[in-house]
Amino acid sequence: MLKLENVNMSYGDIQVLWDVSFEVKEAEILVLVGANGAGKSSTLKTISGLQRVRSGKIIFNGEDITQLPAEEVITRGIVHVPEGRRLFNEMTVEENLVMGSLNGESKKLRSQTMEECYELFPRLLERRKQLAGTLSGGEQQMLAVARGLMAKPKLLMLDEPSLGLAPVLVQDIFDIVKSVNKQGITVLLVEQNVQSTLTFCDRAYVLENGKIGISGTGKELLNNEHVKTAYLGI
Amino acid sequence: MELFLQTLVNGTLIGGLYAIIGIGMTLIMGVMGIINLAHGQIMMIAMYITWVLWQFLGIDPLLSLFISIPLVYVLGDLMARYLLYPLMEKESILPENQVLMTVGIGMVLVELARTIFTSDYRSVQTSYSDIVWRLGHISLSVPVVIDFFIAIAFTGAMFWFLIKTDIGRSIRATAQDKEAAILMGVSAKKITILTFALGSSLTAAAGTLFLPIYYLYPDVGPIFTLKAFVITILGGLGSTVGAIAGGLVLGIAETFGATYISMGYRDAFGLIIFLLVLIFMPGGLKSLTKV
Numbered sequence: 001m002l003k004l005e006n007v008n009m010s011y012g013d014i015q016v017l018w019d020v021s022f023e024v025k026e027a028e029i030l031v032l033v034g035a036n037g038a039g040k041s042s043t044l045k046t047i048s049g050l051q052r053v054r055s056g057k058i059i060f061n062g063e064d065i066t067q068l069p070a071e072e073v074i075t076r077g078i079v080h081v082p083e084g085r086r087l088f089n090e091m092t093v094e095e096n097l098v099m100g101s102l103n104g105e106s107k108k109l110r111s112q113t114m115e116e117c118y119e120l121f122p123r124l125l126e127r128r129k130q131l132a133g134t135l136s137g138g139e140q141q142m143l144a145v146a147r148g149l150m151a152k153p154k155l156l157m158l159d160e161p162s163l164g165l166a167p168v169l170v171q172d173i174f175d176i177v178k179s180v181n182k183q184g185i186t187v188l189l190v191e192q193n194v195q196s197t198l199t200f201c202d203r204a205y206v207l208e209n210g211k212i213g214i215s216g217t218g219k220e221l222l223n224n225e226h227v228k229t230a231y232l233g234i
Numbered sequence: 235m236e237l238f239l240q241t242l243v244n245g246t247l248i249g250g251l252y253a254i255i256g257i258g259m260t261l262i263m264g265v266m267g268i269i270n271l272a273h274g275q276i277m278m279i280a281m282y283i284t285w286v287l288w289q290f291l292g293i294d295p296l297l298s299l300f301i302s303i304p305l306v307y308v309l310g311d312l313m314a315r316y317l318l319y320p321l322m323e324k325e326s327i328l329p330e331n332q333v334l335m336t337v338g339i340g341m342v343l344v345e346l347a348r349t350i351f352t353s354d355y356r357s358v359q360t361s362y363s364d365i366v367w368r369l370g371h372i373s374l375s376v377p378v379v380i381d382f383f384i385a386i387a388f389t390g391a392m393f394w395f396l397i398k399t400d401i402g403r404s405i406r407a408t409a410q411d412k413e414a415a416i417l418m419g420v421s422a423k424k425i426t427i428l429t430f431a432l433g434s435s436l437t438a439a440a441g442t443l444f445l446p447i448y449y450l451y452p453d454v455g456p457i458f459t460l461k462a463f464v465i466t467i468l469g470g471l472g473s474t475v476g477a478i479a480g481g482l483v484l485g486i487a488e489t490f491g492a493t494y495i496s497m498g499y500r501d502a503f504g505l506i507i508f509l510l511v512l513i514f515m516p517g518g519l520k521s522l523t524k525v
Protein backbone atom coordinates (compact mmCIF):
# COMPACT_ATOMS: atom_id res chain seq x y z
CA MET A 1 0.00 0.00 0.00
CA LEU A 2 2.72 2.47 1.06
CA LYS A 3 6.30 1.99 0.04
CA LEU A 4 9.36 4.03 0.97
CA GLU A 5 12.40 3.46 -1.24
CA ASN A 6 15.80 4.66 -0.02
CA VAL A 7 14.46 7.82 1.53
CA ASN A 8 17.08 10.31 2.69
CA MET A 9 15.95 13.42 4.51
CA SER A 10 17.72 16.26 6.28
CA TYR A 11 16.92 19.36 8.25
CA GLY A 12 19.24 21.88 6.65
CA ASP A 13 22.66 20.25 6.72
CA ILE A 14 21.80 17.64 9.32
CA GLN A 15 20.72 14.39 7.75
CA VAL A 16 18.31 12.42 9.93
CA LEU A 17 16.97 9.66 7.64
CA TRP A 18 19.41 7.40 5.86
CA ASP A 19 18.21 5.16 3.02
CA VAL A 20 14.99 4.34 4.80
CA SER A 21 12.99 1.68 2.97
CA PHE A 22 9.95 -0.12 4.23
CA GLU A 23 6.49 -1.14 3.21
CA VAL A 24 3.09 -0.89 4.84
CA LYS A 25 0.70 -3.58 3.68
CA GLU A 26 -3.02 -3.15 3.22
CA ALA A 27 -5.09 -3.71 6.39
CA GLU A 28 -2.19 -4.35 8.76
CA ILE A 29 -0.95 -2.59 11.86
CA LEU A 30 2.67 -1.72 11.22
CA VAL A 31 4.73 -0.36 14.07
CA LEU A 32 7.84 1.75 13.81
CA VAL A 33 9.70 1.55 17.11
CA GLY A 34 12.84 3.34 18.11
CA ALA A 35 14.47 5.42 20.80
CA ASN A 36 13.94 9.12 21.25
CA GLY A 37 15.54 10.99 18.35
CA ALA A 38 15.78 7.94 16.09
CA GLY A 39 13.83 9.70 13.35
CA LYS A 40 10.34 8.22 13.78
CA SER A 41 8.49 11.52 13.65
CA SER A 42 10.71 12.67 10.81
CA THR A 43 9.72 9.59 8.84
CA LEU A 44 6.02 10.37 9.25
CA LYS A 45 6.57 14.04 8.37
CA THR A 46 8.33 12.99 5.21
CA ILE A 47 5.47 10.72 4.20
CA SER A 48 2.88 13.42 4.86
CA GLY A 49 4.89 15.98 2.90
CA LEU A 50 5.75 18.32 5.76
CA GLN A 51 9.40 17.57 4.98
CA ARG A 52 10.82 16.98 1.52
CA VAL A 53 13.08 14.02 0.74
CA ARG A 54 16.64 14.70 -0.33
CA SER A 55 16.51 11.55 -2.42
CA GLY A 56 14.38 8.43 -2.63
CA LYS A 57 10.77 7.73 -3.41
CA ILE A 58 7.45 7.43 -1.63
CA ILE A 59 4.80 5.40 -3.43
CA PHE A 60 1.21 5.13 -2.24
CA ASN A 61 -1.15 2.72 -4.01
CA GLY A 62 0.92 2.96 -7.14
CA GLU A 63 1.15 6.75 -7.17
CA ASP A 64 4.47 8.52 -6.65
CA ILE A 65 3.64 11.02 -3.91
CA THR A 66 7.23 12.05 -3.18
CA GLN A 67 6.71 15.65 -4.30
CA LEU A 68 3.02 15.99 -3.43
CA PRO A 69 2.34 19.15 -1.35
CA ALA A 70 1.46 18.33 2.26
CA GLU A 71 -2.09 19.67 2.00
CA GLU A 72 -2.80 17.24 -0.83
CA VAL A 73 -1.44 14.12 0.80
CA ILE A 74 -4.55 13.90 2.97
CA THR A 75 -6.72 13.87 -0.15
CA ARG A 76 -5.09 10.57 -1.15
CA GLY A 77 -6.25 8.95 2.09
CA ILE A 78 -3.08 9.31 4.16
CA VAL A 79 -3.83 10.92 7.49
CA HIS A 80 -1.08 11.95 9.89
CA VAL A 81 -2.00 12.38 13.57
CA PRO A 82 1.09 14.25 14.74
CA GLU A 83 3.09 13.86 17.91
CA GLY A 84 1.83 16.00 20.78
CA ARG A 85 -1.76 15.93 19.43
CA ARG A 86 -1.53 19.40 17.84
CA LEU A 87 -5.21 20.19 18.32
CA PHE A 88 -6.70 23.56 17.56
CA ASN A 89 -6.87 24.48 21.22
CA GLU A 90 -9.08 27.53 20.90
CA MET A 91 -11.68 25.66 18.90
CA THR A 92 -14.36 23.38 20.28
CA VAL A 93 -14.20 19.61 20.09
CA GLU A 94 -16.76 19.68 17.33
CA GLU A 95 -14.89 22.32 15.33
CA ASN A 96 -11.72 20.24 15.57
CA LEU A 97 -13.64 17.30 14.14
CA VAL A 98 -14.99 19.47 11.34
CA MET A 99 -11.44 20.56 10.54
CA GLY A 100 -10.61 16.91 9.93
CA SER A 101 -13.13 16.67 7.11
CA LEU A 102 -12.41 19.55 4.76
CA ASN A 103 -11.92 17.65 1.56
CA GLY A 104 -13.93 15.78 -1.02
CA GLU A 105 -15.68 12.67 0.15
CA SER A 106 -14.96 13.26 3.84
CA LYS A 107 -16.75 16.60 3.68
CA LYS A 108 -19.87 15.00 2.22
CA LEU A 109 -19.84 12.33 4.91
CA ARG A 110 -19.08 14.81 7.69
CA SER A 111 -22.13 14.47 9.92
CA GLN A 112 -22.25 10.71 9.52
CA THR A 113 -18.55 10.26 10.35
CA MET A 114 -18.95 12.60 13.29
CA GLU A 115 -21.64 10.38 14.76
CA GLU A 116 -19.43 7.37 14.32
CA CYS A 117 -16.63 9.18 16.13
CA TYR A 118 -18.96 10.08 18.99
CA GLU A 119 -19.97 6.42 19.22
CA LEU A 120 -16.33 5.41 19.41
CA PHE A 121 -15.52 8.19 21.89
CA PRO A 122 -18.60 8.96 24.02
CA ARG A 123 -16.50 11.35 26.12
CA LEU A 124 -16.10 13.63 23.13
CA LEU A 125 -19.86 13.77 22.66
CA GLU A 126 -20.27 14.99 26.24
CA ARG A 127 -17.66 17.65 25.62
CA ARG A 128 -18.44 18.63 22.09
CA LYS A 129 -18.94 22.32 22.88
CA GLN A 130 -15.84 22.51 25.06
CA LEU A 131 -12.59 24.07 23.83
CA ALA A 132 -10.03 21.43 22.89
CA GLY A 133 -7.40 23.11 25.04
CA THR A 134 -9.47 22.49 28.18
CA LEU A 135 -9.68 18.70 27.73
CA SER A 136 -7.62 16.26 29.77
CA GLY A 137 -4.59 14.63 28.14
CA GLY A 138 -6.43 11.39 27.38
CA GLU A 139 -9.41 13.20 25.92
CA GLN A 140 -7.12 15.33 23.79
CA GLN A 141 -5.49 12.24 22.37
CA MET A 142 -8.88 10.74 21.61
CA LEU A 143 -9.85 13.95 19.85
CA ALA A 144 -6.62 13.88 17.84
CA VAL A 145 -7.40 10.34 16.68
CA ALA A 146 -11.04 11.18 16.02
CA ARG A 147 -10.04 14.25 14.01
CA GLY A 148 -7.86 11.95 11.92
CA LEU A 149 -10.73 9.51 11.41
CA MET A 150 -12.94 12.35 10.19
CA ALA A 151 -10.80 12.46 7.04
CA LYS A 152 -11.87 8.90 6.12
CA PRO A 153 -8.30 7.61 6.01
CA LYS A 154 -7.10 4.60 4.08
CA LEU A 155 -3.83 4.81 6.00
CA LEU A 156 -3.82 6.28 9.50
CA MET A 157 -0.40 7.33 10.79
CA LEU A 158 -0.26 7.81 14.55
CA ASP A 159 2.78 9.41 16.15
CA GLU A 160 3.18 8.29 19.77
CA PRO A 161 -0.49 8.40 20.75
CA SER A 162 0.41 7.03 24.18
CA LEU A 163 2.81 9.86 24.99
CA GLY A 164 2.21 11.33 28.43
CA LEU A 165 -0.83 9.20 29.24
CA ALA A 166 -1.46 7.13 32.37
CA PRO A 167 -1.11 3.35 31.81
CA VAL A 168 -4.89 2.73 31.88
CA LEU A 169 -5.41 5.32 29.18
CA VAL A 170 -2.56 3.92 27.12
CA GLN A 171 -4.42 0.62 27.03
CA ASP A 172 -7.60 2.45 25.94
CA ILE A 173 -5.78 4.14 23.09
CA PHE A 174 -4.27 0.88 21.91
CA ASP A 175 -7.69 -0.77 22.05
CA ILE A 176 -8.99 2.01 19.84
CA VAL A 177 -6.13 1.52 17.40
CA LYS A 178 -7.07 -2.14 17.19
CA SER A 179 -10.75 -1.46 16.62
CA VAL A 180 -9.99 1.19 13.99
CA ASN A 181 -7.85 -1.36 12.21
CA LYS A 182 -10.69 -3.91 12.40
CA GLN A 183 -12.82 -1.47 10.38
CA GLY A 184 -10.33 -1.94 7.55
CA ILE A 185 -8.11 1.08 8.11
CA THR A 186 -4.41 0.40 7.70
CA VAL A 187 -2.39 1.73 10.62
CA LEU A 188 1.20 2.95 10.74
CA LEU A 189 1.96 3.40 14.41
CA VAL A 190 5.04 5.08 15.83
CA GLU A 191 5.78 4.16 19.43
CA GLN A 192 8.39 4.17 22.16
CA ASN A 193 6.08 1.96 24.15
CA VAL A 194 7.77 -1.08 22.61
CA GLN A 195 6.59 -3.94 24.84
CA SER A 196 2.85 -3.42 24.51
CA THR A 197 2.80 -2.37 20.86
CA LEU A 198 4.77 -5.39 19.75
CA THR A 199 2.20 -7.66 21.36
CA PHE A 200 -0.68 -6.49 19.18
CA CYS A 201 0.87 -5.29 15.93
CA ASP A 202 1.16 -7.36 12.77
CA ARG A 203 4.69 -6.34 11.85
CA ALA A 204 7.31 -3.93 13.12
CA TYR A 205 10.46 -2.15 12.00
CA VAL A 206 13.10 -0.87 14.35
CA LEU A 207 14.53 2.53 13.49
CA GLU A 208 17.97 3.34 14.88
CA ASN A 209 19.78 6.61 14.24
CA GLY A 210 17.77 7.26 11.12
CA LYS A 211 18.33 3.81 9.64
CA ILE A 212 16.00 0.83 9.44
CA GLY A 213 17.36 -2.04 11.49
CA ILE A 214 15.63 -5.30 12.25
CA SER A 215 12.10 -6.04 11.17
CA GLY A 216 9.66 -8.87 11.58
CA THR A 217 6.37 -9.81 13.14
CA GLY A 218 5.64 -8.48 16.59
CA LYS A 219 6.33 -11.90 18.12
CA GLU A 220 9.65 -12.27 16.33
CA LEU A 221 10.84 -8.93 17.60
CA LEU A 222 9.67 -9.64 21.13
CA ASN A 223 11.96 -12.67 21.12
CA ASN A 224 14.85 -10.93 19.42
CA GLU A 225 17.91 -10.60 21.64
CA HIS A 226 18.84 -7.13 20.43
CA VAL A 227 15.32 -5.82 20.91
CA LYS A 228 15.18 -7.40 24.35
CA THR A 229 18.33 -5.72 25.57
CA ALA A 230 17.95 -2.37 23.81
CA TYR A 231 14.21 -1.71 24.13
CA LEU A 232 12.65 -4.09 26.62
CA GLY A 233 15.29 -3.82 29.32
CA ILE A 234 15.45 -7.57 29.74
CA MET B 235 -22.71 64.96 32.80
CA GLU B 236 -24.22 65.68 29.40
CA LEU B 237 -20.83 66.47 27.98
CA PHE B 238 -19.52 63.25 29.46
CA LEU B 239 -22.29 61.19 27.88
CA GLN B 240 -21.94 62.98 24.59
CA THR B 241 -18.22 62.29 24.57
CA LEU B 242 -18.76 58.65 25.45
CA VAL B 243 -21.24 58.25 22.62
CA ASN B 244 -18.98 59.97 20.09
CA GLY B 245 -16.03 57.87 21.20
CA THR B 246 -18.01 54.66 20.92
CA LEU B 247 -19.22 55.50 17.43
CA ILE B 248 -15.68 56.17 16.21
CA GLY B 249 -14.51 53.10 18.11
CA GLY B 250 -16.79 50.94 15.98
CA LEU B 251 -14.84 51.97 12.90
CA TYR B 252 -11.54 51.49 14.69
CA ALA B 253 -12.69 48.00 15.60
CA ILE B 254 -12.94 46.85 11.99
CA ILE B 255 -9.50 48.30 11.27
CA GLY B 256 -8.21 46.33 14.24
CA ILE B 257 -9.96 43.09 13.26
CA GLY B 258 -8.36 43.30 9.82
CA MET B 259 -4.93 43.78 11.34
CA THR B 260 -5.50 41.02 13.89
CA LEU B 261 -6.50 38.44 11.29
CA ILE B 262 -3.34 39.16 9.33
CA MET B 263 -1.24 38.98 12.46
CA GLY B 264 -2.80 35.68 13.50
CA VAL B 265 -2.26 33.87 10.23
CA MET B 266 0.99 35.44 9.04
CA GLY B 267 2.57 36.15 12.41
CA ILE B 268 3.48 39.68 11.35
CA ILE B 269 2.39 43.22 12.05
CA ASN B 270 1.17 44.76 8.82
CA LEU B 271 2.77 48.18 8.83
CA ALA B 272 1.01 49.11 5.59
CA HIS B 273 -2.45 48.67 7.08
CA GLY B 274 -3.31 52.38 7.32
CA GLN B 275 -1.84 53.05 3.89
CA ILE B 276 -4.12 50.40 2.42
CA MET B 277 -6.99 52.17 4.14
CA MET B 278 -5.80 55.45 2.63
CA ILE B 279 -5.95 53.89 -0.84
CA ALA B 280 -9.59 53.00 -0.18
CA MET B 281 -10.21 56.59 0.91
CA TYR B 282 -8.73 57.95 -2.33
CA ILE B 283 -10.77 55.48 -4.36
CA THR B 284 -13.86 56.72 -2.57
CA TRP B 285 -12.86 60.35 -3.01
CA VAL B 286 -12.27 59.94 -6.77
CA LEU B 287 -15.60 58.19 -7.18
CA TRP B 288 -17.29 61.05 -5.37
CA GLN B 289 -15.37 63.90 -6.97
CA PHE B 290 -15.53 62.77 -10.58
CA LEU B 291 -18.54 60.49 -10.74
CA GLY B 292 -20.63 61.80 -7.88
CA ILE B 293 -20.97 58.38 -6.26
CA ASP B 294 -22.03 58.44 -2.61
CA PRO B 295 -19.38 56.97 -0.26
CA LEU B 296 -21.87 54.42 1.06
CA LEU B 297 -22.35 53.12 -2.46
CA SER B 298 -18.65 53.16 -3.24
CA LEU B 299 -18.18 50.53 -0.53
CA PHE B 300 -19.22 48.13 -3.28
CA ILE B 301 -16.32 49.35 -5.40
CA SER B 302 -13.57 50.17 -2.91
CA ILE B 303 -13.81 46.87 -1.04
CA PRO B 304 -13.41 44.61 -4.10
CA LEU B 305 -10.65 46.80 -5.53
CA VAL B 306 -8.67 46.73 -2.31
CA TYR B 307 -9.35 42.99 -1.97
CA VAL B 308 -7.61 42.48 -5.30
CA LEU B 309 -4.80 44.83 -4.30
CA GLY B 310 -4.31 42.91 -1.04
CA ASP B 311 -4.35 39.60 -2.89
CA LEU B 312 -1.64 40.79 -5.29
CA MET B 313 0.54 42.23 -2.52
CA ALA B 314 0.33 39.04 -0.49
CA ARG B 315 0.80 36.75 -3.49
CA TYR B 316 3.77 38.49 -5.06
CA LEU B 317 5.45 40.47 -2.31
CA LEU B 318 4.78 38.88 1.08
CA TYR B 319 4.16 35.17 0.57
CA PRO B 320 7.37 34.56 -1.41
CA LEU B 321 9.26 35.77 1.67
CA MET B 322 7.29 33.39 3.87
CA GLU B 323 8.07 30.31 1.83
CA LYS B 324 11.80 30.52 2.46
CA GLU B 325 12.45 29.34 5.99
CA SER B 326 15.82 31.08 6.00
CA ILE B 327 14.09 34.46 5.73
CA LEU B 328 13.06 35.81 9.10
CA PRO B 329 9.50 37.05 9.64
CA GLU B 330 11.07 40.45 10.32
CA ASN B 331 11.75 40.72 6.62
CA GLN B 332 8.07 40.46 5.85
CA VAL B 333 7.41 43.28 8.29
CA LEU B 334 10.08 45.33 6.52
CA MET B 335 8.34 44.53 3.26
CA THR B 336 5.08 45.96 4.63
CA VAL B 337 6.99 49.10 5.65
CA GLY B 338 8.26 49.36 2.08
CA ILE B 339 4.79 48.80 0.65
CA GLY B 340 3.45 51.48 2.96
CA MET B 341 6.03 54.04 1.86
CA VAL B 342 5.43 53.33 -1.80
CA LEU B 343 1.68 53.72 -1.36
CA VAL B 344 2.07 57.08 0.43
CA GLU B 345 4.41 58.49 -2.20
CA LEU B 346 2.22 57.15 -4.97
CA ALA B 347 -0.73 58.96 -3.43
CA ARG B 348 1.32 62.14 -3.06
CA THR B 349 2.37 62.00 -6.69
CA ILE B 350 -1.10 61.44 -8.02
CA PHE B 351 -3.18 63.49 -5.60
CA THR B 352 -0.62 65.94 -4.11
CA SER B 353 -0.58 66.58 -0.36
CA ASP B 354 -3.76 68.67 -0.45
CA TYR B 355 -6.47 67.97 2.10
CA ARG B 356 -9.51 66.36 0.55
CA SER B 357 -12.96 65.76 1.91
CA VAL B 358 -16.38 64.66 0.82
CA GLN B 359 -19.50 66.64 1.61
CA THR B 360 -22.62 64.50 1.27
CA SER B 361 -26.19 65.72 1.49
CA TYR B 362 -26.50 64.10 4.91
CA SER B 363 -23.06 65.11 6.22
CA ASP B 364 -24.39 67.83 8.48
CA ILE B 365 -27.63 66.27 9.62
CA VAL B 366 -27.77 65.74 13.35
CA TRP B 367 -30.26 63.69 15.35
CA ARG B 368 -31.09 64.81 18.83
CA LEU B 369 -31.65 62.20 21.50
CA GLY B 370 -32.50 64.11 24.65
CA HIS B 371 -29.47 66.28 25.21
CA ILE B 372 -27.22 64.14 23.11
CA SER B 373 -26.71 64.91 19.45
CA LEU B 374 -25.81 62.24 16.96
CA SER B 375 -24.18 63.01 13.65
CA VAL B 376 -26.09 61.02 11.05
CA PRO B 377 -23.14 59.88 8.90
CA VAL B 378 -21.26 58.73 11.99
CA VAL B 379 -24.24 56.73 13.21
CA ILE B 380 -24.74 55.15 9.81
CA ASP B 381 -21.04 54.28 9.67
CA PHE B 382 -21.21 52.75 13.13
CA PHE B 383 -24.03 50.42 12.17
CA ILE B 384 -22.34 49.44 8.94
CA ALA B 385 -19.19 48.71 10.94
CA ILE B 386 -21.22 46.50 13.26
CA ALA B 387 -22.69 44.70 10.26
CA PHE B 388 -19.21 44.08 8.84
CA THR B 389 -18.00 42.84 12.20
CA GLY B 390 -20.95 40.49 12.50
CA ALA B 391 -20.48 39.20 8.96
CA MET B 392 -16.81 38.60 9.62
CA PHE B 393 -17.51 36.65 12.80
CA TRP B 394 -20.15 34.61 11.03
CA PHE B 395 -17.66 33.84 8.28
CA LEU B 396 -14.91 32.88 10.74
CA ILE B 397 -17.14 30.67 12.86
CA LYS B 398 -19.56 29.11 10.40
CA THR B 399 -17.67 28.42 7.20
CA ASP B 400 -14.92 25.92 6.43
CA ILE B 401 -12.70 28.65 5.04
CA GLY B 402 -13.24 30.80 8.12
CA ARG B 403 -12.42 27.85 10.38
CA SER B 404 -9.34 27.18 8.29
CA ILE B 405 -8.20 30.76 8.88
CA ARG B 406 -8.58 30.36 12.64
CA ALA B 407 -6.96 26.93 12.57
CA THR B 408 -3.98 28.24 10.62
CA ALA B 409 -3.52 31.02 13.13
CA GLN B 410 -3.56 28.49 15.99
CA ASP B 411 -1.32 25.80 14.49
CA LYS B 412 -0.23 26.20 10.91
CA GLU B 413 1.41 22.81 10.53
CA ALA B 414 -1.60 20.99 11.94
CA ALA B 415 -3.85 22.95 9.58
CA ILE B 416 -1.71 21.88 6.62
CA LEU B 417 -2.09 18.27 7.75
CA MET B 418 -5.88 18.78 7.58
CA GLY B 419 -5.49 19.70 3.92
CA VAL B 420 -5.44 23.48 4.32
CA SER B 421 -3.24 25.26 1.79
CA ALA B 422 -1.16 27.69 3.83
CA LYS B 423 -0.55 29.78 0.73
CA LYS B 424 -4.22 30.16 -0.15
CA ILE B 425 -5.18 30.98 3.41
CA THR B 426 -2.36 33.51 3.81
CA ILE B 427 -3.27 35.36 0.63
CA LEU B 428 -6.97 35.23 1.43
CA THR B 429 -6.44 36.53 4.94
CA PHE B 430 -4.30 39.43 3.82
CA ALA B 431 -6.85 40.35 1.17
CA LEU B 432 -9.74 40.07 3.65
CA GLY B 433 -7.91 42.07 6.32
CA SER B 434 -7.17 44.73 3.73
CA SER B 435 -10.81 44.78 2.65
CA LEU B 436 -11.98 45.34 6.21
CA THR B 437 -9.70 48.32 6.61
CA ALA B 438 -10.83 49.50 3.17
CA ALA B 439 -14.41 49.47 4.44
CA ALA B 440 -13.31 51.58 7.39
CA GLY B 441 -11.51 54.00 5.07
CA THR B 442 -14.51 54.48 2.85
CA LEU B 443 -16.75 55.02 5.87
CA PHE B 444 -14.26 57.43 7.44
CA LEU B 445 -13.96 59.65 4.41
CA PRO B 446 -17.07 61.79 4.99
CA ILE B 447 -16.00 62.42 8.60
CA TYR B 448 -12.24 62.74 8.22
CA TYR B 449 -9.85 64.78 6.11
CA LEU B 450 -7.88 62.83 3.56
CA TYR B 451 -4.22 63.41 2.64
CA PRO B 452 -1.43 60.91 1.93
CA ASP B 453 -0.04 60.89 5.46
CA VAL B 454 -3.36 59.71 6.85
CA GLY B 455 -1.96 56.26 6.01
CA PRO B 456 0.87 56.14 8.56
CA ILE B 457 -1.40 57.71 11.21
CA PHE B 458 -3.92 54.92 10.81
CA THR B 459 -1.24 52.23 10.69
CA LEU B 460 -0.19 53.47 14.09
CA LYS B 461 -3.78 53.43 15.32
CA ALA B 462 -4.25 49.90 14.00
CA PHE B 463 -1.09 48.87 15.81
CA VAL B 464 -2.34 50.41 19.06
CA ILE B 465 -5.73 48.69 18.72
CA THR B 466 -4.10 45.34 18.11
CA ILE B 467 -1.77 45.65 21.08
CA LEU B 468 -4.64 46.83 23.28
CA GLY B 469 -6.61 43.81 22.14
CA GLY B 470 -3.83 41.47 23.16
CA LEU B 471 -2.23 40.63 19.81
CA GLY B 472 -4.18 38.23 17.72
CA SER B 473 -7.56 38.18 19.44
CA THR B 474 -10.41 39.34 17.22
CA VAL B 475 -12.69 39.99 20.17
CA GLY B 476 -9.82 41.89 21.79
CA ALA B 477 -9.52 44.02 18.67
CA ILE B 478 -13.11 45.17 19.09
CA ALA B 479 -12.43 46.15 22.69
CA GLY B 480 -9.17 47.79 21.61
CA GLY B 481 -10.98 49.79 18.92
CA LEU B 482 -13.61 51.01 21.36
CA VAL B 483 -11.04 51.93 24.01
CA LEU B 484 -8.97 53.89 21.52
CA GLY B 485 -12.02 55.69 20.11
CA ILE B 486 -13.26 56.64 23.56
CA ALA B 487 -9.82 57.65 24.85
CA GLU B 488 -9.17 59.90 21.88
CA THR B 489 -12.56 61.53 22.09
CA PHE B 490 -12.26 62.19 25.82
CA GLY B 491 -8.80 63.64 25.34
CA ALA B 492 -10.01 65.86 22.53
CA THR B 493 -13.04 67.05 24.50
CA TYR B 494 -11.56 67.58 27.93
CA ILE B 495 -7.96 68.45 27.20
CA SER B 496 -7.23 69.65 23.72
CA MET B 497 -8.60 69.01 20.28
CA GLY B 498 -5.18 69.38 18.66
CA TYR B 499 -3.70 66.44 20.52
CA ARG B 500 -6.47 64.01 19.61
CA ASP B 501 -4.11 61.49 18.05
CA ALA B 502 -1.65 61.77 20.93
CA PHE B 503 -4.10 60.44 23.53
CA GLY B 504 -4.31 57.11 21.83
CA LEU B 505 -0.55 56.87 22.00
CA ILE B 506 -0.52 57.72 25.68
CA ILE B 507 -3.00 54.93 26.35
CA PHE B 508 -0.83 52.70 24.24
CA LEU B 509 2.27 53.45 26.29
CA LEU B 510 0.39 52.94 29.54
CA VAL B 511 -0.85 49.58 28.34
CA LEU B 512 2.60 48.49 27.21
CA ILE B 513 4.05 49.44 30.58
CA PHE B 514 1.34 48.20 32.93
CA MET B 515 -0.56 45.56 30.94
CA PRO B 516 1.80 44.03 28.40
CA GLY B 517 -0.72 41.33 27.54
CA GLY B 518 -3.27 43.90 26.43
CA LEU B 519 -6.88 44.11 27.60
CA LYS B 520 -7.06 40.35 27.29
CA SER B 521 -4.89 39.97 30.36
CA LEU B 522 -7.72 41.50 32.41
CA THR B 523 -9.96 38.52 31.72
CA LYS B 524 -7.20 35.92 31.98
CA VAL B 525 -8.27 34.07 28.86
Ligand SMILES: Nc1ncnc2c1ncn2[C@@H]1O[C@H](COP(=O)(O)OP(=O)(O)O)[C@@H](O)[C@H]1O
Nearest residue numbers: 011014016034035036037038039040041042043
Ligand atom coordinates in the same frame (compact mmCIF):
# COMPACT_ATOMS: atom_id res chain seq x y z
N1 LIG C 1 12.69 20.66 12.93
C1 LIG C 1 13.89 20.09 13.15
N2 LIG C 1 15.02 20.74 12.83
C2 LIG C 1 16.24 20.16 13.04
N3 LIG C 1 16.41 18.95 13.56
C3 LIG C 1 15.32 18.25 13.90
C4 LIG C 1 14.01 18.78 13.72
N4 LIG C 1 13.11 17.86 14.16
C5 LIG C 1 13.85 16.82 14.59
N5 LIG C 1 15.17 17.04 14.44
C6 LIG C 1 16.24 16.11 14.75
O1 LIG C 1 16.07 14.96 13.96
C7 LIG C 1 16.35 13.79 14.71
C8 LIG C 1 15.16 12.86 14.68
O2 LIG C 1 14.08 13.47 15.37
P1 LIG C 1 12.62 12.86 15.41
O3 LIG C 1 12.23 12.44 14.05
O4 LIG C 1 11.74 13.82 16.10
O5 LIG C 1 12.87 11.57 16.31
P2 LIG C 1 11.81 10.66 17.09
O6 LIG C 1 10.46 11.01 16.64
O7 LIG C 1 12.20 9.26 16.74
O8 LIG C 1 12.03 10.91 18.55
C9 LIG C 1 16.73 14.25 16.10
O9 LIG C 1 18.12 14.26 16.20
C10 LIG C 1 16.18 15.63 16.19
O10 LIG C 1 16.97 16.44 17.02
Ligand SMILES: [Mg+2]
Nearest residue numbers: 040041042083
Ligand atom coordinates in the same frame (compact mmCIF):
# COMPACT_ATOMS: atom_id res chain seq x y z
MG1 LIG D 1 8.93 11.74 17.72
